[in-house]
Amino acid sequence: MRVPVALVDAFKDGFEPVLTDFMFQQRLLPEGETLESKRYLSRSIAPHVKALSNLFNRMEGSQTDGIDTEAYWTEGGSAKNRRLAYFLSFMPCNLFRVAAVWSELQRLGFKWPFPADGEFRGLEWGAGLASGACGIMAGEKHAPLGLPARGNFALIEQSKAALQLGKAWFEHFSGPGFDARPFHRRVELGRRWLPEAAPRFHLFVSSYFLNESELQAEVIAANLIETCEHHLEEEGLVILVEPALRLQSRKLLEIRKALIAHPKVISGAVPLQVLLPCLGHQACGALNKEDDWCHEEVNWWRPAYLRELDALAGLDRKSLPFSYLVLQKTRKSREEILPRLQGPSKTRHRLVSPTHSLGKKTWEFFMCGEEGKRRARLSRKAISAGNDEPDRGSILQRATLHGEASLTQIDSTEVLD
Numbered sequence: 001m002r003v004p005v006a007l008v009d010a011f012k013d014g015f016e017p018v019l020t021d022f023m024f025q026q027r028l029l030p031e032g033e034t035l036e037s038k039r040y041l042s043r044s045i046a047p048h049v050k051a052l053s054n055l056f057n058r059m060e061g062s063q064t065d066g067i068d069t070e071a072y073w074t075e076g077g078s079a080k081n082r083r084l085a086y087f088l089s090f091m092p093c094n095l096f097r098v099a100a101v102w103s104e105l106q107r108l109g110f111k112w113p114f115p116a117d118g119e120f121r122g123l124e125w126g127a128g129l130a131s132g133a134c135g136i137m138a139g140e141k142h143a144p145l146g147l148p149a150r151g152n153f154a155l156i157e158q159s160k161a162a163l164q165l166g167k168a169w170f171e172h173f174s175g176p177g178f179d180a181r182p183f184h185r186r187v188e189l190g191r192r193w194l195p196e197a198a199p200r201f202h203l204f205v206s207s208y209f210l211n212e213s214e215l216q217a218e219v220i221a222a223n224l225i226e227t228c229e230h231h232l233e234e235e236g237l238v239i240l241v242e243p244a245l246r247l248q249s250r251k252l253l254e255i256r257k258a259l260i261a262h263p264k265v266i267s268g269a270v271p272l273q274v275l276l277p278c279l280g281h282q283a284c285g286a287l288n289k290e291d292d293w294c295h296e297e298v299n300w301w302r303p304a305y306l307r308e309l310d311a312l313a314g315l316d317r318k319s320l321p322f323s324y325l326v327l328q329k330t331r332k333s334r335e336e337i338l339p340r341l342q343g344p345s346k347t348r349h350r351l352v353s354p355t356h357s358l359g360k361k362t363w364e365f366f367m368c369g370e371e372g373k374r375r376a377r378l379s380r381k382a383i384s385a386g387n388d389e390p391d392r393g394s395i396l397q398r399a400t401l402h403g404e405a406s407l408t409q410i411d412s413t414e415v416l417d
């Protein structure tokens with residue numbers, strides 16, 4: 001996915017001072033310590049980052065559905081340092097992932113569908129330290145869709161300590177005009193996710209949340225639809241970001257499959273449309289094979305302390321993989337919503353793998369479109385307009401093809417910048 005330079009650069013120098021200010025205000029750093037202290041990072045933070053990374057990657061056993069969240073938010077022992085490790089290491093990465101999805105909407109011409117002088121109402125599910133809500137604010141700052149200057153986020157989270165910190169961090173990060181309302185509760189994904197009396201929102205966001213549930217994708221999808229029916233405004237958005245790991249990513253693909261097959265969605269009773277990353281409601285190309293899945297990848301400039309922390313913890317988050325899904329509750333056509341999409345829908349494809357160079361100016365990659373997933377070859381001379389270096393996430397449109405799904409030749413195409 002191509003992310004605007006302003007967003008890529010935003011975290012290089014500008015983020016660390018904001019984070020440090022917050023940590024001092026909240027007395028999160030021990031007396032005399034700073035994020036520049038290698039000793040502090042290596043002794044107090046890096047071991048927790050390693051342990052959390054193992055947990056999230058399910059490295060101890062095979063990947064499984066569900067996760068024991070108790071393992072990372074429980075009080076006692078070194079809970080404070082574990083929370084700090086999440087805050088310093090995982091929160092900024094998830095924040096950036098969500099902001100990148102926002103920027104993809106901007107790239108395709110999406111405009112915020114509610115009045116600019118109104119008040120925004122967003123909600124983050126499983127907010128933890130509010131990475132998703134902060135990601136929306138960062139996305140809007142560096143790739144604006146036209147959000148109002150005022151609003152609030154409801155943060156729903158089962159860990160009280162994480163929620164308190166998340167609320168304070170969101171308000172610090174977003175600055176004046178926005179605040180957060182914390183709701184300390186466990187969302188039961190097996191029924192409607194909000195109580196009947198809850199209001200309607202313009203935006204639902206979740207980041208690295210759904211994979212923690214052991215429920216079947218069909219159950220999650222049915223209750224998400226129910227929740228959108230009653231608590232998402234008409235034209236409202238749903239942004240779901242999940243890990244790029246095979247099982248967790250496939251779970252999101254299964255959720256998409258169940259969403260678009262649901263009678264309420266098919267009949268239009270709840271007009272939910274998948275906007276991204278797939279450019280249609282076609283059967284998922286990756287679900288055809290058991291060992292396949294679908295993910296994006298974005299590059300960014302990590303803050304200096306995070307480069308150091310990554311090195312100490314044996315991680316390398318120069319690029320951030322993730323899976324995602326953007327839905328809108330709308331009756332408009334995809335072309336009205338994303339006006340940069342041009343040409344017949346069946347001539348549009350998204351690259352879902354890296355490109356492999358086949359000699360000079362010819363690439364091979366996998367791409368997904370209305371007719372499924374195919375291995376394709378493209379040479380530079382077949383590109384009639386747009387970017388001449390396609391990569392994972394690039395969109396081809398007005399493409400003419402010949403050949404089989406196992407090897408397709410692209411005769412001509414535009415590459416959407």
Ligand SMILES: C[S@@+](CC[C@H](N)C(=O)[O-])C[C@H]1O[C@@H](n2cnc3c(N)ncnc32)[C@H](O)[C@@H]1O
Nearest residue numbers: 069094126127128131157158186187207208212
């Ligand atoms: C991996 S963390 C992600 C936190 C944050 N969204 C982020 O991207 O950094 C998942 C969060 O979801 C919360 N969570 C998981 N299941 C939940 C549920 N059913 N109800 C409320 N919170 C839940 C966990 O406590 C945890 O804070």
